[in-house]
Amino acid sequence: MRDEVDFGTAIAAESLALPCATVLVLAAGGFLRKEIVAEPLHELRSAYNLPPDPELAMLDRHLVLSPFPPSFRNPRFPLPARAFSFRQTAASPADTTPRTPTVYFTLGTVNNTTDLFSRVLAGLWELPVNVVATVGERVNPAELGPLPDHVRVEQFVPQELLLPQCDLVVSHGGSGSLMGALAHGLPSVLIPLGADQPYNAQRCVELGIAQVLDPVTVTSEEVRTTVSAVLADGAYRRAAERVREEITALPGAEQTIPLLEGLHGSTPQRS
Missing domain, CATH: 3.40.50.2000 (Glycogen Phosphorylase B;)
Known part of the structure; x- marks a missing residue:
């Protein structure tokens, strides 16, 4: 095999x-x-x-x-x-209990840079959402400086525990991270960095699951407005839920x- x-x-x-x-x-x-x-x-x-x-x-x-x-x-x-x-695993719906939205942010475990993380986090922390970010073992969360109370940064968090509590995922569009989000019916904002990620991102746009940002030029303001737009537009969530139903079957x-x-x-x- x-x-x-x-x-x-x-x-x-x-x-x-x-x-x-x-x-x-x-x-x-x-x-x-x-x-x-x-x-x-x-x-x-x-x-x-x-x-x-x-x-x-x-x-x-x-x-x-x-x-x-x-x-x-x-x-x-x-x-x-x-x-x-x-x-791969049992698909399950995310928690829809009324609460403050939660956004999960990850760029995987390989191509992590504090510059891109800082830009994205600066856009996310301006939103009325809880943010959980994972940076991988190569980045010390302390390098990102002081963060607001509603933003939590860890090197690793088991996604199967976190995703059911989330409303949107900001990621690089790696196949594993993306399928984890879709298994819970979660839409995405994608920042593809290389390998298969641009292909995955393109397919997400075609399916109405996500919006895509450029990792080189993306600004904090673009992150803020794009995440806000995807959270506010229920069509992205419904498209992701259709994929979740397919995974379940x-x-x-x-x-x-x-x-x-x-x-x-x-x-x-x-x-």
Whole structure:
């Protein structure tokens, strides 16, 4: 079993005549395209004396597991024919009890900078909302300076505990963070930083789930007005809730086990 950007495992499996299941990690698709990786993979296959594979069937010949709702996949990059969509965890609605809105802010665990965090937080703390932000282990929350009482910054908070209490998520649009928000029917304001995040952000705009800001030029005022607009417009929440309902209807992860067991003993077809 491999994730979709782990090419070495696919080469090793084919060299040993073993079936290889693939787990998708790029929610919207588009970031990884066969025409982009074809040349280096053809060279690698040749180095390991594997036969030509002009269509790169090696990448999705066997079972493909997708932990994302099918409607989120960009139709320009359709799921492989052997894809099986499932839900990672149980989806649940957010708490709708009347209260002060809560916004969760995260930029993931890799590309965190105090400059961008400071700009975004300065916009969020001007709003009549509670703010919870996580900065990852590479950033000391103290570097952000004194913050208002309604803003809490931690290095890490379990999202499954926090998201049910939230009304909106401000994030980089990574596939994990985004699916966590959608599993609770939460709209987003996205600040994509790289990798698959721009593709996810574009798909969110197409589905009416989010608005998108530029991480290079975004100002505190833009953060404030954009978050206010998304919180005030119920269409974003309703669009996110439709995706949550789709996630809820997907089979659970346990239903992938018989499919994986079914690969045992099968012999991969050579290209």
